[in-house]
Amino acid sequence: MLGSTFCSLAVAAIVFLCGTSAHPGEKLDVREALTEARVRHTLADLQYRELSKCNDDAEAQSRADRAMKRRLETFQRLRKERGISSDSHLYIHRRDNVAFAKWAATSHDKTGILNFTTDTPHAEIFGANSTCILTPDNIIGPYFVHGEQIRSNIVEGQAGIPLHLELSFVNINTCKSTPNLLIDIWQCNAMGVYSGVSAAGQAGLKTTYLRGVQQTDTDGVVEFDTIFPGHYQGRATHIHVSVHSGARVLPNNTYTGGTIHHISQMFFDQALINAVERTAPYSSNRVPRTSNAADGYTGYSATSAYDPFPEYVLLDANDITKGIFMWLEVGFNQNVNYEAYKTIAAYLGPNGGTNNPAYDWLKGITPPPTHG
Template identity: 45%
Template sequence: MVNVRNIAASLAFSSIIGAAVAHPGDPADEVKRELESHKSARPFARRALNSCAGSPETAALKARSVARRAAAAEALRQKRGLAGQVMRTKRDLVDLEQWATVDHDSSALGYSLDTPLETIFDSNATCALVPEVTIGPYWVAGELIRADVTDAEPGVPVHLDLQFVDINTCEPIPDMLIDIWHCNSTGVYSGVNATGQGGLDATYLRGIQGTDADGVAQFDTIFPGHYTGRAPHIHLMSTENATILSNNTYLSGKPNHIGQLFFDQDLITEVETLTPYTANTQRLTLNVDDGIDAQTATEDYDPFVAYVRLGDDLNSGVLAYLTVFVDTTANYTSSARAAAHYYEGGGVSTGNTGGGGPRP
């Protein structure tokens, strides 16, 4: 059976209140509305997750997740020649003060080369998604459906394993499109023509994947860099009932979540010592100072993805994973305003500024 406390403890804000709270300079009343919106959704989410925790279907789904993530880690390690190195994983943390100050190096957990992978992955990090009203200024519509979004961008390799479960039924959500986008190692976004960004024709670190029968979508990307005012993060949007086009993109559909994923501070700090992240001249914002992390983490909510380091060196890569509970009755079509649209011939600006803030 799934551990109820683990689910409640990690009912995360990793993909939470949305871009409105994320933008420096947003009006205070908008931020307040978003915080109140999240607060009002907590009791429903907690009840729903507790109900799911006792479900045999949820237990079986978790068992398959453990096996899948273990297999993915082993395949990645074999591909990169890391079989003789030890994997390490983050420990479960509870509140902002604790996870901001505790050393997350899981070598203290006693893992070795003989530790079964199923043991390492037997902690199902989860999060509940609640309403957002903005998407941020750098979402690009029409991106390619693809698993590898790196486009040769340098950085620490990250393999994302994201599983989506309906919070209303406790069942996985198949055939849902998952859109991710984030900045590169020096804090620059592709796909938009805003000053200092990568331009309309760039597509790096953006992509879409459909969920399988277990509600799983996987991506290969790099660890995101940072820019002034925000801690490193990855944007996420889930869309149901979309039309897949012949050019391997999609049209329309119902967005039922817009949010973000976050990483442990000690992991960020270590990444920032590596090339090419050291070339970033923008000031690093700590998680505790981020507009989302600092205002929303509590002892019940962990805003970070779970992860394992695939080898002794971070350049060997990270496998990051979450099981994400989605309210499929939600509809955020009016919030999904693209800054640009990418076509086969290149990107075209829509003139939208997104969620009202200068940065996503």
């Protein structure tokens, strides 16, 4: 049911390390960052209250039932595609509403092992929602590429643990799902490298891996096949998400125009990150890892009311490399316009990628913009 699992993050636990070395454009003055975060948390908490009113909405309950059935079918399909036997075990991850400040010292991993049979309580597993309002960042990147390809599979041969990601979007003002949105996601690979940009250490303008756009269906749902992201210096593991409405799909399977209503980053439970990082190729990444607690940008994506951590199941408890199925329901305000925060690093066109000359800071030519 909508709002059945709201998670808790205490902003006081966020440790923002001034001068942390991350990608260019991801450095903010600590006072500016905290001020920005407070303003955004206030706005997001107001949106959270509006979303809470949807809990008893008949359409929301019907949507939740459809979501449970859809997730079960997706889970069964993914296991079949990976050759996982029907009687093998699976891990089910359930999270308590534990304060973020306690997460480092208290395990909130409620993983249990079940025999997956016809008697498995599917609603208990796939009906669980982390229904969140991902607090808008003050950055849309810094490696946002405008005009990405509309596609569901964004792997492009990148090595890593397969991740099937389901995102659903609800308009908090109407309690209704939102079809025909364009949902843009992008992430680094297992070694912490982004495609599509020419900044030092990144993969370059001719690459497009782990980037893509999908249009929401009648239930406001998009699904992506990707890999679990890696890490780079100064940042916790994350995936970027932006929501566009009114964009025009082009014949070359990209898009143009539209209004950005939502920008954020999606984070993951630390126990899951640790398990992934023990496998290849993630384990060969020698860059020091940054925990969720030490990542300053988690402060933009969380308040005491909710967090941006999705629900998930491992497709095979005995082998995490077989893949992860993950889902998150996002409440957002379609009346809000975040175009002013759009920071375009590059454009993807018919002839490939081109740099945005307004952001030469990516190549170290000019200082980074105030808001990254």
